[in-house]
Amino acid sequence: MTIVRPRIVIVGGGFGGMSAAKALKRIDADITLIDRTNYHLFQPMLYQVATASLAPSDITAPIRYILRNHKNVTVLLAEVNGIDVNRKVVSVDIPAREIPYDFLILAPGSRHSYFGHTEWEEFAPGLKAVEDASEVRRRFLLAFERAEKAADLEDREANLTFIIVGGGPTGVELSGALPPIAREALYRDFRHIDTRKTRVILLEGGPVILPSFPQELRDVALKSLEEIGVDVRTNSVVTEVNEDGVRIGDERILSRTVFWAAGNEASPLGKMLGVPLDRAGRVLVTDDLSIPGHEEVFVAGDLAHVIRKDGRLVPGVAPAANQEGVTAAKNVIRILRRQPTRPFRYFNKGDLAVIGRSRAIADFGKVRFGGRIAWLLWLFVHIMYLVGFRNRVTVFIEWAYNYFTYQRGVRLITNAERRRPAAPLP
Amino acid sequence: MTIVRPRIVIVGGGFGGMSAAKALKRIDADITLIDRTNYHLFQPMLYQVATASLAPSDITAPIRYILRNHKNVTVLLAEVNGIDVNRKVVSVDIPAREIPYDFLILAPGSRHSYFGHTEWEEFAPGLKAVEDASEVRRRFLLAFERAEKAADLEDREANLTFIIVGGGPTGVELSGALPPIAREALYRDFRHIDTRKTRVILLEGGPVILPSFPQELRDVALKSLEEIGVDVRTNSVVTEVNEDGVRIGDERILSRTVFWAAGNEASPLGKMLGVPLDRAGRVLVTDDLSIPGHEEVFVAGDLAHVIRKDGRLVPGVAPAANQEGVTAAKNVIRILRRQPTRPFRYFNKGDLAVIGRSRAIADFGKVRFGGRIAWLLWLFVHIMYLVGFRNRVTVFIEWAYNYFTYQRGVRLITNAERRRPAAPLP
Structure with a gap:
């Protein structure tokens, strides 16, 4: 296909969508990134907000702010409620309208699942x-x-x-x-x-x-x-x-x-593509992360069902979503340059899980360890990641202070049912 | 009166109630501090939360935490919905019950008023x-x-x-x-x-x-x-x-x-006392901040209508509430020691108002000035005040960082009407 200035729609401002937008920085295109919230969330530390160790603002950054120097990106705060892959349009609410695309990168994430309950x-x-x-x-x-x-x-x-x-x-x-x-x-x-x-x-x-x-x-x-x-x-x-x-x-x-x-279930947007899904609602993408029959539609992150070489599923973690977002973006660029797309290859950077406040486990395939060293590694990786949001030194000071002193301010109970609810506003 | 171990109820965890509780630290008493939120709010910087310059957790601290070493204080998260000054009980919701008192210090604050609209x-x-x-x-x-x-x-x-x-x-x-x-x-x-x-x-x-x-x-x-x-x-x-x-x-x-x-209107709790109120619903207290006919009931903060020597009203500001809370507490102690109570005297520490991000005006009676110096003074006073909440150096670094870089994380829009509302919970 020949497209002078392609219109690219990215759905989702999580890890998949943001890394796709960033990978498209240098191309001449009209990119629209749609999210229903105005911020990118560093989800791996969300449990620390839930347990009153960090404040929401410690692990969020406005999508507009992150992409402020990406002049080819327009950020749209809206909810996607329809996708028509034949007419190549995405429908959004408030104000209701259709956004046409030449390429679609779908990275809407997942919600927890109650298995029918x-x-x-x-x-x-x-x-x-x-x-x-x-x-x-x-x-x-x-x-x-x-x-x-x-x-x-x-x-x-x-x-x-x-x-x-x-x-x-x-x-x-x-x-x-x-x-x-x-x-x-x-x-x-x-x-x-x-x-x-x-x-x-x-x-x-x-x-x-x-x-x-x-x-x-x-x-x-x-x-x-x-x-x-x-x-x-x-x-x-x-x-x-x-x-x-x-x-x-x-x-x-x-x-x-x-x-x-x-448990998790994938975003309901997957169902609108008209292609086969797995049991959890994930899209069975092709090798290059596009969907069968539509080489211009890519899926990244939790919504993508991707199989590794060893037959296991690529996990629903931040590094996987990042890598998929980048691959989808690069394949868009390759199509625009009339080059063949490349298959996605998952590079497992290792798995980490924290236990309590000073232990963790780390799995790098052949190298595996647990305890305080793993926790320090977890800390280092996550703090370095948060750096993109804010200022390196400040984040570290603040995080360390909050963590070791059990920050008091974040122990606030808000939105108690006594308060009047927020007035509905578009 | 002779009371072996007096029961003192304080209503409100704002400036008035907290300073009263602190002033009562050394007496042998059963003090119950009731608030409908679990935190003390540094209200003078609330507009900075409203304008996405600070996070809510920067200007709040749990009431329990502030009073953790006050062994004579029990903190109760509840809403006061009744006061009977004759039976000397305060009624609370969830679970509904009555709390008897020998002394009551009422400092529930005020709400904004729409003048009937x-x-x-x-x-x-x-x-x-x-x-x-x-x-x-x-x-x-x-x-x-x-x-x-x-x-x-x-x-x-x-x-x-x-x-x-x-x-x-x-x-x-x-x-x-x-x-x-x-x-x-x-x-x-x-x-x-x-x-x-x-x-x-x-x-x-x-x-x-x-x-x-x-x-x-x-x-x-x-x-x-x-x-x-x-x-x-x-x-x-x-x-x-x-x-x-x-x-x-x-x-x-x-x-x-x-x-x-x-505009402001005082807490509706004032009406339950059965004593004269002013037009804004404030209680016309006596010289020692007690109410007419009940020397054991004191009012502090925005709910108290207190006249200065020059005939003007004591303003509804944090220093006034603090001073009134301390006076009320000291008068409780004086009654317990069979000493006469003392009248309240407002010490005006000066008035400050910020304009924009680097100007302010300061009024100390004879000394009056505006501009950057006034702003630096405002900054010093408020940062020093926040110190009680958290750690001196950290607060300053964080505040300065947030203020001068327009902290990004706090620009998050939450509780959009799309999200399910918080489930009702007691």
């Missing part, structure tokens, strides 16, 4: 967006307030019991972060309760936690979690979640605070 | 609580997003016009903070609009802005505001506020974003 969401919020983290933080902090006011022992214990459903990295990081805060940051704040008696229970339906890690690291993680005081229960499939806690078959666990980290 | 609140949010500031910030940032998407010139201009109603310190600080951010922080972020064309209009119903300041400083403030680009209109009584803007008699000003800083 959407009624559980009210009792067990997940952790994907900033609002989710604020909600988790609110419930976490309110539980202690309710325990302090509790009329009887059962009510008090139910309020001091926190259940995390799902033993993947998010569940492990969230459950590991709660006990130190309860014990070290909060215990002098209350008069009627001993926050050191907080119970944190991590429920995993399968036989092991962190199934994507090798056995030896899973053992390290399990041991570390148990040392922190997390009650890890595998083979525990949750069969009910309600205001009183959870049910696992015949067993009931009383808890007023349940968090959900058990 | 509560229907205006939806179109013109005020600025008292953290949630207000988040809402103002959301509307401020969304206006540029809508302007970027606007279909015609009129819609674009209406979205780039911001109206602040009320020429007191809050209105002046808010209106002065908007133009620099629009011009310096945002102008490279957009493609279809020139944010430097943002109009900010400050409407004051009376003949002058900052009526509590002397004429010479009002002139300095007015000149500074006009230099920044604020369109200051005095003698402009707003007669209607709706989604299209405001009406001043026959004149209409089109604007999609109106903020309210025009």
